[in-house]
Amino acid sequence: MQRRIFLTLMAAAVTASAALGGASIAQAADQVKIGFLVKQPEEPWFQDEWKFAEIAAKEKGFTLVKIGAPSGEKVMSAIDNLAAQKAQGFIICTPDVKLGPGIVAKAKADNLKLMTVDDRLVDGSGKPIESVPHMGISAYNIGKQVGEGIAAEIKKRGWDMKDVGAIDVTYEQLPTAHDRTTGATDALVAAGFPKANIIAAPQAKTDTENAFNAANIALTKNPQYKHWVAYGLNDEAVLGAVRAAEGRGFKADNMVGIGIGGADSALNEFKKPEPTGFFGTVIISPKRHGEETSALMYTWITQGKEPPKLTLTSGMLATRDNVSQVREQMGLAAK
Numbered sequence: 151m152q153r154r155i156f157l158t159l160m161a162a163a164v165t166a167s168a169a170l171g172g173a174s175i176a177q178a179a180d181q182v183k184i185g186f187l188v189k190q191p192e193e194p195w196f197q198d199e200w201k202f203a204e205i206a207a208k209e210k211g212f213t214l215v216k217i218g219a220p221s222g223e224k225v226m227s228a229i230d231n232l233a234a235q236k237a238q239g240f241i242i243c244t245p246d247v248k249l250g251p252g253i254v255a256k257a258k259a260d261n262l263k264l265m266t267v268d269d270r271l272v273d274g275s276g277k278p279i280e281s282v283p284h285m286g287i288s289a290y291n292i293g294k295q296v297g298e299g300i301a302a303e304i305k306k307r308g309w310d311m312k313d314v315g316a317i318d319v320t321y322e323q324l325p326t327a328h329d330r331t332t333g334a335t336d337a338l339v340a341a342g343f344p345k346a347n348i349i350a351a352p353q354a355k356t357d358t359e360n361a362f363n364a365a366n367i368a369l370t371k372n373p374q375y376k377h378w379v380a381y382g383l384n385d386e387a388v389l390g391a392v393r394a395a396e397g398r399g400f401k402a403d404n405m406v407g408i409g410i411g412g413a414d415s416a417l418n419e420f421k422k423p424e425p426t427g428f429f430g431t432v433i434i435s436p437k438r439h440g441e442e443t444s445a446l447m448y449t450w451i452t453q454g455k456e457p458p459k460l461t462l463t464s465g466m467l468a469t470r471d472n473v474s475q476v477r478e479q480m481g482l483a484a485k
């Protein structure tokens with residue numbers, strides 16, 4: 151009797167292995183290598199993504215290869231490098247979404263599975279490349295949460311909206327950035343904020359320094375406002391605007407900036423003894439974007455199961471008062 155059960159189990163195991171195919175079995179035996187390429191390795195958001203990808207690597211037992219790839223050339227050489235190291239796939243947040251067709255072709259030529267995170271690749275006509283599995287944030291809705299948060303704070307402070315200027319730090323060449331700031335603008339306008347008081351401040355790169363420069367121009371050109379609010383694609387953009395406003399005397403009681411991210415750039419701001427103009431951030435999930443994407447890639451490599459084509463993650467607004475609770479609710483460890 152026992153022998154019969156044993157034989158049945160053996161037969162089932164053999165069938166399962168055959169279904170996986172020879173190559174996958176070899177990989178399942180602990181040789182999986184996955185690349186994780188990010189466009190701005192110095193940004194805390196990307197460091198958090200890597201940290202969570204490492205957690206997946208430890209749990210599943212694969213090797214994670216972290217590569218900072220701030221330019222098109224770096225991306226291309228990193229992909230070849232991964233192939234030379236016998237990686238089976240990689241996840242990328244590209245420095246430029248227009249590299250899309252080139253990245254897809256290179257991954258294919260090198261026989262590497264490809265998934266994108268945060269910034270979705272586009273084709274020659276600017277349309278998303280839907281064949282590549284992607285995990286991004288629900289950009290427009292998260293932008294709306296930013297705009298609603300700012301509007302609520304303006305009302306709470308009893309400011310007359312006509313006296314308030316809004317710095318909209320834009321980065322139009324990146325679709326997720328466009329969607330985020332559009333969502334914020336729409337929510338502000340829906341709350342009765344005058345459209346004419348919203349000043350676009352285009353940044354040349356998505357870091358604090360470039361946002362600072364862009365915001366300074368907006369401030370200089372508009373001396374008529376008594377109070378300011380600011381938003382942009384991430385915490386760095388809003389921090390740039392907050393620092394620029396501070397330089398002109400608009401501190402916490404006359405400035406309401408709400409960012410997107412919730413990594414150390416925002417947390418450090420909340421840890422300062424006195425509040426600053428950086429009022430809040432919509433916390434998004436580096437756990438999902440780092441750990442879940444890596445786990446999905448691992449399953450794709452070892453079981454042939456492709457990740458969903460599109461996953462959009464949500465966020466929660468946090469301020470200095472409730473940031474710990476919100477982080478906890480999002481499954482992020484205390485910092």
Ligand code: FCA
Pocket residue numbers: 193195243268269287326356383384385410411434
């Ligand atoms: C983009 C931004 C990052 C982060 C990520 C989710 O890549 O540049 O700061 O917000 O989306």
